[in-house]
Amino acid sequence: xxxxxxxxxxxxxxxxxxxxxxxxxxxxxxxxxxxxxxxxxxxxxxxxxxxxxxxxxxxxxxxxxxxxxxxxxxxxxxxxxxxxxxxxxxxxxxxxxxxxxxxxxxxxxxxxxxxxxxxxxxxxxxxxxxxxxxxxxxxxxxxxxxxxxxxxxxxxxxxxxxxxxxxxxxxxxxxxxxxxxxxxxxxxxxxxxxxxxxxxxxxxxxxxxxxxxxxxxxxxxxxxxxxxxxxxxxxxxxxxxxxxxxxxxxxxxxxxxxxxxxxxxxxxxxxxxxxxxxxxxxxxxxxxxxxxxxxxxxxxxxxxxxxx
Numbered sequence: 001x002x003x004x005x006x007x008x009x010x011x012x013x014x015x016x017x018x019x020x021x022x023x024x025x026x027x028x029x030x031x032x033x034x035x036x037x038x039x040x041x042x043x044x045x046x047x048x049x050x051x052x053x054x055x056x057x058x059x060x061x062x063x064x065x066x067x068x069x070x071x072x073x074x075x076x077x078x079x080x081x082x083x084x085x086x087x088x089x090x091x092x093x094x095x096x097x098x099x100x101x102x103x104x105x106x107x108x109x110x111x112x113x114x115x116x117x118x119x120x121x122x123x124x125x126x127x128x129x130x131x132x133x134x135x136x137x138x139x140x141x142x143x144x145x146x147x148x149x150x151x152x153x154x155x156x157x158x159x160x161x162x163x164x165x166x167x168x169x170x171x172x173x174x175x176x177x178x179x180x181x182x183x184x185x186x187x188x189x190x191x192x193x194x195x196x197x198x199x200x201x202x203x204x205x206x207x208x209x210x211x212x213x214x215x216x217x218x219x220x221x222x223x224x225x226x227x228x229x230x231x232x233x234x235x236x237x238x239x240x241x242x243x244x245x246x247x248x249x250x251x252x253x254x255x256x257x258x259x260x261x262x263x264x265x266x267x268x269x270x271x272x273x274x275x276x277x278x279x280x281x282x283x284x285x286x287x288x289x290x291x292x293x294x295x296x297x298x299x300x301x302x303x304x305x306x307x308x
Contacts, residue, residue: 034164037079039088039096040067041281042143043111045289046153047087050160050174054167055084060096067280071095080104084163087111087156092140107163112138114155115148118209141278145210146182146189146293153178185293189215192297197305200246202239202271204253204262207278211296217304220246222261236261240268250303252276255283274299 034055038044044059051057060076061067072080072095080086080096081103088096089111100108117138143149157175161168193215201208206221222239243251248271253262255277266273276299277283277292300306 034160034167035082035084036160037083037086039086039093040070042149042279042289043087043089043156046149046156046178047160049178050153050157050171052170052174054164054170055160058083061093061281063282065281067093069093069095072099077103083107085109085159087159089140089142091138109156109159111142111152111155112140114152115142117142118213120206120209139206139209141207141280142210143279143289144208144293145214146186147214148210150175150179150182153182181290185290186214188294189297192301193217193304193306195307196301198246198248199304200242200248201276201300201304202243202246202248202251202265203276204251204259204265205278207254207280208276220248222251222265236265240265243269243271249305250274252299252303254278274303276300276303 034051036047036051036055036057038047038057038059040061041059041063044057047055047057058079060072060079061070070093077099080099083104084107086100086104086108088100088108090097090100091112117140120137120139142152153175157171160171164171189211199216200218200220201212202220202222204222206219208217208219211217212219220239220242222236242248243265248269251262251266251269251271251273253259253273253275255275259273262273265271277296279289279292282288282292
């Protein structure tokens with residue numbers, strides 16, 4: 001029933017003549033600004049950085065909400081229907097996929113088409129293949145690699161330029177500036193994680209495959225790529241054994257889900273716990289992608305025993 005709700009919501013909007021969407025369209029048309037709808041925070045961050053004050057940017061995932069299984073209201077489906085560009089990652093949020101397919105064909109930007117995604121096992125798809133979809137076992141958390149995230153930014157800037165040719169050069173220039181900033185962040189991670197006592201990160205949620213691959217770490221995930229999935233006793237035991245084998249002193253858990261799984265493994269191996277944020281959504285006022293990523297770097301350096 002959960003998976004049917006987005007389609008039912010979309011049908012309701014169509015039956016009502018997309019009343020809420022028509023209102024939004026009239027308001028935005030009056031100021032002439034591009035209307036962008038993003039599926040979750042990292043894409044909202046990109047749209048805001050690339051657009052500055054030229055477009056209006058809405059986000060379908062509320063702050064503090066876990067985005068994997070987001071459900072859409074009729075109003076949100078109307079926002080998708082009326083957007084000039086919808087930025088999403090196909091396969092990550094099924095409700096958004098369904099609404100985009102129904103309401104936004106030809107106006108969507110799929111971040112999964114901009115860069116090759118990693119299989120859940122942590123290696124790149126073979127060169128030359130069409131980028132695989134998450135339904136094929138791909139890891140969605142690509143924004144945790146600053147270089148891949150920059151490439152998604154380039155792709156979104158090109159898509160915004162197609163929708164708004166008058167400001168295409170502005171979007172391209174901002175994407176270049178963002179790439180420089182992300183390059184600086186990448187250098188900070190590379191140097192900060194170059195010399196560490198341990199290279200394994202034991203995490204409650206297998207969201208850090210891209211980050212681990214980029215900086216020569218090994219992710220040991222207790223649960224799968226979806227944080228609500230319950231680990232089996234066998235998997236818990238395996239994670240504890242791996243933590244003991246590698247001498248892990250910290251078990252990492254994320255901000256938007258319960259820390260109980262991480263606490264269980266930490267208790268079994270005599271380790272402490274710490275928050276490592278997968279940046280699926282913001283939890284504190286005043287934060288942004290860069291501040292959270294830099295806090296993650298500090299947390300990793302402490303947990304892995306890194307030296308300067």
